[in-house]
Amino acid sequence: MRQIFSTVFNCVTIFAVLLAILLSFSVRADDIVVGVTALTVQSPERTAPLNVMVWYPARGGGETTSVGQNAVFEGTVAQKNAVVASGRFPTVLLSHGGMRSAPNQSAWLASHLVKNGFIVVDVKAPPLGYDDAPQANAELWKRPADISATLTALENSPEWTRHIDHQKIGAVGFFLGGTSVLSLVGANIEAERFVSSCDEINMGMDCVWFEKFDVDLRKIDLTDLQKIQRDKRIQGTVLVDPELTESFSDQSLSSVNIPVSIINLGTAETIPKALNASSLVKNIPRSDYSIIESASRYSAFNVCKPKGAYILKEEGAGDEICVSDVKVGREKIHNQMANLIIQALNLYLQN
Secondary structure, three states: OHHHHHHHHHHHHHHHHHHHHHHHHHHHHHOOEEEEEEEEEOOOOOOOOEEEEEEEEEEEOOEEEEEOOOOOEOOEEEEEOOEEOOOOEEEEEEEEOOOOOOOOOOHHHHHHHHHOOOEEEEEEOOOOOHHHHHHHOOHHHHHHHHHHHHHHHHHOOHHHHOOEEEEEEEEEEEOHHHHHHHHHOOOOEOHHHHHOOOOOOOOOOOHHHHHHOOOOHHHOOOHHHHHOOOOOOOOEEEEEOOOOHHHEOHHHHHOOOOOEEEEEEOOOOOOOHHHOOOOHHHHOOOEEEEEEOOOOHHHHOOOEOOOHHHHHHHOOOOOHHHHOOOOOOHHHHHHHHHHHHHHHHHHHOOO
16 A cells, blocks of 8 residues: 555656646746847958847846837847857858848847747848949859858857857748858859849849849859858758749759758749749759748738838838738738748757
8 A cells, every 4th residue: 555655656746847847848938038139240252241130048138129120110029138048059040131131121030939949140141222233143152151151150159159059050041041041052053044034024033123224144253153162050941932043053952952941922823933932842852842822022021010101102112011911910921931930940950
């Protein structure tokens, strides 16, 4: 009888301990503080340092800030310069935007990722002005170099190297950021395919811009495309509406040996030709493809303020970036997109 009682008591005790542990983890997950800090990194392709935002699980402290907030867009709340939580975390290199994208449009996703236990390194390319079309195509090799240089800088940083799980490095790219990430995992842009990307004006996101400034892709120097080197530290990637997918050589795509998740925003009818990435799965061995039909390419940007569309129209810009998700709600689409990205990263980085 005493033995039975002892066994039952031990089982109850073990169950109580396990329950306490589970509850403890649950509380910590719910109470994760999103920390953010700004760094400067020198990239070999740039004359000026890069501005990099590092988002991370934090213990608290810091100053409450709203990243990305302006007259048009809502910001993402975080704790500036908060104390980094103890431990090592899987790390995601994040590159968002096209040739002339506004800064901090990936803040919403960075916050989602941190709340799920990732460090996020948001690599921002220097802004290009409207008159910079003749120099813009150099971004094809400069941005991949920026991403690799940023990871190296963090790995060499005494402050950050002890928090990065060096065996769990992922990358997420939107638009030209997706092109850059794909280049870093072994895919090569074929010069002849690229120069023909504007033969049809709607096959490239920047063809109208190039035409406005008489940029002839057949006359630009693309020698530096050969500089792009695969970064073997990256173990899994997610591409959202990547640009120039038809410019990659089939052979190089077939050599990509890490998992790649491809997401298009919209339906087969509404996804622009320049962003339709469905053909990638034919050539990348370990890839999958999904679409979010209720979304559009503008869903990748921050939530707009109530007067955002009005302000854009007053400034002579199109208001599509703010009105495209009115029926569904951009925040709802963000949640759906973030869930797909997090599921893929957890699988690829074996969390």
